[in-house]
Amino acid sequence: MDFSYSEEQQMLQDSIAKFVQNDYDFDSRMKLVKSDLGYSEANWKLFAELGWLMVPFSEADGGLGGSAADLMVVMEEFGKGIVIEPFLATTVLGGGLVAAVGNDTQKAELIGGIMEGNLQMAFAYAEPQSRYNLADVATTATKDGDSYRLSGHKAVVLNGAAADVIAVSARTSGSQMDAEGISLFLVDPKSDGVRLKTYRTQDGGRAAEVHLDNVTVSADQLLGAEGQALPVMNQVLNRAILSICSEAVGAMEVSYKKTVEYTKTRVQFGVPIAKFQALQHRMADMFIEHQQAKSIVLMAAMKLDQGGAEADKAVSAMKSRIGKAARKIGQESIQIHGGIGVTEELDVGHYFKRLTMIELLFGNGDFHTQRFAKL
Amino acid sequence: MNVDFSAEELAFQEEVRQFLKEKLPADIAEKARKGLHFEKEDFVTWQKILAEKGWAAVNWPVEYGGTGWTSTQKYIWSNECAKVGAPGVIPFGMSMVAPVIYGFGNEEQKKRFLPDILNSNVWWCQGYSEPNAGSDLASLKTTATRDGDEYVVNGTKTWTTLGQYADWIFCLVRTGGSDAKNQEAISFLLIDMTTPGITVSPIYMLDERREVNEVHFDNVRVPVANLIGEEGKGWTYAKVLLTHERTGIARVAQSKMALQSVKALATETNDFGRPLLENPAFAQKVAELEIDLLALEYTELRTLAAVSTGKAPGPESSILKIKGTEIAQAIDELKMEIAGYYALPFLDEQFDINFDGEWVGPGSAANTAPTYFNNRKTSIYGGSNEVQKNIICKAVLGL
Numbered sequence A: 001m002d003f004s005y006s007e008e009q010q011m012l013q014d015s016i017a018k019f020v021q022n023d024y025d026f027d028s029r030m031k032l033v034k035s036d037l038g039y040s041e042a043n044w045k046l047f048a049e050l051g052w053l054m055v056p057f058s059e060a061d062g063g064l065g066g067s068a069a070d071l072m073v074v075m076e077e078f079g080k081g082i083v084i085e086p087f088l089a090t091t092v093l094g095g096g097l098v099a100a101v102g103n104d105t106q107k108a109e110l111i112g113g114i115m116e117g118n119l120q121m122a123f124a125y126a127e128p129q130s131r132y133n134l135a136d137v138a139t140t141a142t143k144d145g146d147s148y149r150l151s152g153h154k155a156v157v158l159n160g161a162a163a164d165v166i167a168v169s170a171r172t173s174g175s176q177m178d179a180e181g182i183s184l185f186l187v188d189p190k191s192d193g194v195r196l197k198t199y200r201t202q203d204g205g206r207a208a209e210v211h212l213d214n215v216t217v218s219a220d221q222l223l224g225a226e227g228q229a230l231p232v233m234n235q236v237l238n239r240a241i242l243s244i245c246s247e248a249v250g251a252m253e254v255s256y257k258k259t260v261e262y263t264k265t266r267v268q269f270g271v272p273i274a275k276f277q278a279l280q281h282r283m284a285d286m287f288i289e290h291q292q293a294k295s296i297v298l299m300a301a302m303k304l305d306q307g308g309a310e311a312d313k314a315v316s317a318m319k320s321r322i323g324k325a326a327r328k329i330g331q332e333s334i335q336i337h338g339g340i341g342v343t344e345e346l347d348v349g350h351y352f353k354r355l356t357m358i359e360l361l362f363g364n365g366d367f368h369t370q371r372f373a374k375l
Numbered sequence B: 001m002n003v004d005f006s007a008e009e010l011a012f013q014e015e016v017r018q019f020l021k022e023k024l025p026a027d028i029a030e031k032a033r034k035g036l037h038f039e040k041e042d043f044v045t046w047q048k049i050l051a052e053k054g055w056a057a058v059n060w061p062v063e064y065g066g067t068g069w070t071s072t073q074k075y076i077w078s079n080e081c082a083k084v085g086a087p088g089v090i091p092f093g094m095s096m097v098a099p100v101i102y103g104f105g106n107e108e109q110k111k112r113f114l115p116d117i118l119n120s121n122v123w124w125c126q127g128y129s130e131p132n133a134g135s136d137l138a139s140l141k142t143t144a145t146r147d148g149d150e151y152v153v154n155g156t157k158t159w160t161t162l163g164q165y166a167d168w169i170f171c172l173v174r175t176g177g178s179d180a181k182n183q184e185a186i187s188f189l190l191i192d193m194t195t196p197g198i199t200v201s202p203i204y205m206l207d208e209r210r211e212v213n214e215v216h217f218d219n220v221r222v223p224v225a226n227l228i229g230e231e232g233k234g235w236t237y238a239k240v241l242l243t244h245e246r247t248g249i250a251r252v253a254q255s256k257m258a259l260q261s262v263k264a265l266a267t268e269t270n271d272f273g274r275p276l277l278e279n280p281a282f283a284q285k286v287a288e289l290e291i292d293l294l295a296l297e298y299t300e301l302r303t304l305a306a307v308s309t310g311k312a313p314g315p316e317s318s319i320l321k322i323k324g325t326e327i328a329q330a331i332d333e334l335k336m337e338i339a340g341y342y343a344l345p346f347l348d349e350q351f352d353i354n355f356d357g358e359w360v361g362p363g364s365a366a367n368t369a370p371t372y373f374n375n376r377k378t379s380i381y382g383g384s385n386e387v388q389k390n391i392i393c394k395a396v397l398g399l
């Protein structure tokens, strides 16, 4: 048994930690949140230069290996700074789909572009009615000679505004909730018939409603085999879930530590509030939750790297547990800070917001607990 | 023992329903229905309507314009108001400073301030907390130094809710120097917000809205006539006020309505082809909250019954505060689960009555997260839930 990081992983962790520490203070982040683009292009270029955008991809695709464990290392550090650059949407979701089922041309163009820092992606899979059911796809793709025509409404597409290419799940056959008959298409958001309604998200990111009205997509933009997308989507979402859970572990660590530090300095009734045992035990609970979260993410990363049937179950176990921990640590960090905790000016509240949204993304606690029980 | 309404009470309930149906302005009702933001004018308009009917000051003694209602009538009133989503009466004037004025103020102060509170002509805010005096309120440091017929006030108050609208602020100040320990040096002072030397700066909440403020006093001259009661008795008066603040804080009626809307929303929400409300895990959580709320409702009724026999609400109000906020916050969490992905969009502009852009998300889903974030305040203010437990430990358990 060995849970220690490899030398490469250690270096990766150090370099991201240094970035978050030196270049990603809270004020800089808030400026980005409120900027037009919603993140920093300079940071993105830096991520490319430092090779971070290569982490999720295999060596065969020109990347650094693409293990789940590597992804965990990266995302945990990003979580400590609640980094809003669209790493998840572009490299893990969009890039992940291309890596999984793209042909050589698609891989060269898209994965190449992503790793160089020149290309943004998004994955449009959810729909207004679908909730967490990946197979619930009402968007249609109808074959029309050498192309397809896409129509439908994709909901809350992360990084939808900045994406150069949006991977869209659409139904080429079957009825709305069939597992078979779902296909993936690479859609240029500038195509005729694509309309985006973009907005900020509660956790500081950007997303969009993507409306497709008879959008022509040529057959060579089909990603993977026609009608066979569901297993691929599941596989890529497993890695996305690992990513946000790792991010949550980082964010939770900062939240509980900042809370502990604050109680040592905040004086009420003539003593630091850290002296009140009522608060001490709750901070001990926060620490325990964080440790448990870290363990289960490590477990899931290893199962994902082993591959095989256990991966889904491990991922659901992780997501269920992380959801509970994120809620608890987030809420307690606010409560123990008192009034200052519910203000926009304090960073802790922004960690809380991100943790809250991580709980809801890609299936909430109930969904994954029930999935775990069934698998 | 009997919890049924009498014939008179049923008739009163009917009268209230009729009144709300006829008098709640359509635009306010629409805002309530759609979960849009209320503005200052909405509160003022509604309260003036209530004042005209004689129903604005539910808890005041009749001689000052109160309703004289029994606790059952008050209970009916708050239930019916919650059902239609009528804006609550902003508490600072009506239920916080007014009881201190009619309880401890002189005749002139009563005449001068109470009618304007009753008729919502003057907006009040509460100046108790300071940057370093939160849970430990008695350590407040704002000073009022006597200079002839005036006090000169210096210091900083914070968390002043809706202070940006306020015409007047009621403050706890130190009249006996700035000795931090001494509760006997705290006095209760009413201050006109237009007095030179006062600056108000905004504090934005997690939902990015301006709800609270910092209020700075720099050599602010306040007539001695604005002192309530005696110098040094402010702490005693404030304690009375804090008890008032805590009754009604159970928000049973509002939580009942919120749970109903949870059920309605979860019925409309698709969960793998079935209504989310039929998901056993979700249904279980709804049922548990309903049961918890039922217990709280009867705890509140017991408290009301005790109050109506003349007992002042004591440590029971701490139970109401703790359970009331816990339940309301848990309902917010269920709403988050219902909203799912549509909790993510930040679309504050969508909740303005004049919004005419493209609507995103089902119903008011996009308002779910801001509400959830914002309501974390409820277990912090009005005496935090930890402080309430300390009160129970001391006053009830004798620890």
Ligand SMILES: Cc1cc2nc3c(=O)[nH]c(=O)nc-3n(C[C@H](O)[C@H](O)[C@H](O)COP(=O)(O)OP(=O)(O)OC[C@H]3O[C@@H](n4cnc5c(N)ncnc54)[C@H](O)[C@@H]3O)c2cc1C
Binding pocket: A266, A268, A269, A273, A276, A278, A279, A335, A336, A337, A338, A339, A340, A342, B125, B126, B127, B128, B129, B131, B133, B134, B135, B136, B158, B159, B160, B161, B211, B212, B377, B380, B381, B382, B383, B384, B385, B386, B387, B390
């Ligand atoms: C949205 C909002 C509106 C408000 N509006 C007003 C207003 O209009 N006017 C006004 O005067 N004030 C207002 N307040 C202030 C409010 O009353 C204070 O926030 C509250 O008293 C807590 O004080 P604090 O924020 O300084 O937290 P602190 O007192 O610093 O407490 C921090 C944490 O320590 C805990 N704690 C403190 N002492 C103990 C103890 N002895 N044992 C165990 N735990 C303890 C607290 O419960 C809390 O969790 C408002 C606050 C908020 C958030």
